[in-house]
Amino acid sequence: MPSKIAQIRLVSSHPEVYEPCDDSFALVDALLADRINMLEHHPSLCMEIGCGSGYVITSLALMLGKDAPGIHYMASDINPHALSVTRETLEAHGVHAELINTDIASGLDKRLAGSVDVMVVNPPYVPTPEDEVGRQGIASAWAGGENGRSVIDRILPIADHLLSQKGWLYLVTLTTNNPAEVCRQMRDKGYAARIVVQRSTEEESLHVIKFWRDRDIQVDVNDKGMINKNPMRLMESLVSQFSQLSFWRSGNSNIC
Ligand SMILES: C[S@@+](CC[C@H](N)C(=O)[O-])C[C@H]1O[C@@H](n2cnc3c(N)ncnc32)[C@H](O)[C@@H]1O
Secondary structure, three states, rough: OOOOOOOHOOOOOOOOOOOOOOOHHHHHHHHHHHHHHHHHOOOOOEEOOOOOOOHHHHHHHHHHHHHOOEEEEEEEEOOOHHHHHHHHHHHHOOOOOEEEEEOOOOOOHHHHHOOOEEEOOOOOEEEOOOOHHOOOHHHHHEOOHHHOOHHHHHHHHHHHHHHEEEEEEEEEEHHOOOOOHHHHHHHHHHHHEEEEEEEEEEEEEEEEEEEOOOOOOOOOOOOOOOOOOOOHHHHHHHHHHHHHOOHOOOOOOOOO
């Protein structure tokens, strides 16, 4: 039986390209956990931002595979070496994706506006000095600037612009990125959120959060742009998901 995810021995590499790591595995686990939902979702266009070695986009193409023919896969990365490595990884697994060397989705906004049904992102999220963000080569794989949020905060409005009405975003974050605040930002754009996978060490928790447009959120407009028809229900729902995590109880005050 063909494997539903990429095989590490077939994943290509380059010294300047991020190798699949715990965060990559957590993201693929989240996608696998949601695979049946994705098949029922009938996506036409799936896109990864920051594809690195190609492990994630290859796994996504394999897990949807023959059960969902006709899906167009795309992947972008700011690091040109990542695109070459991703191409080799895709080819080694007999799957295909359109590869684009760009900053997030720069140059694609008109073509892709409102048309991405599944977007997956394992961004650079490590807190670093701001001037390390966007450097050439392997540093761009992890350098996330203040609170690790520089690239994440640029991706969120772009994701909102590119996602279709039924679009889903799967995003990897760390506790230090303040994922609740990320959820709040997305809620203000009309998205509900759910943690699909959570992994913890003594120091850190990593989450894969799924976002989708929730009609209950986008119902009224105020001077800030959006108001929530049922803000307490949504807030409670988010808090109840995060409150099961130890970091909520251990004194992080920046929460919903
Ligand atoms: C943590 S790595 C994840 C790689 C791969 N998706 C995985 O999960 O193994 C982050 C990736 O994002 C890319 N990246 C960083 N900043 C970017 C940007 N502004 N636009 C596109 N890709 C970016 C990096 O080059 C790197 O390949």
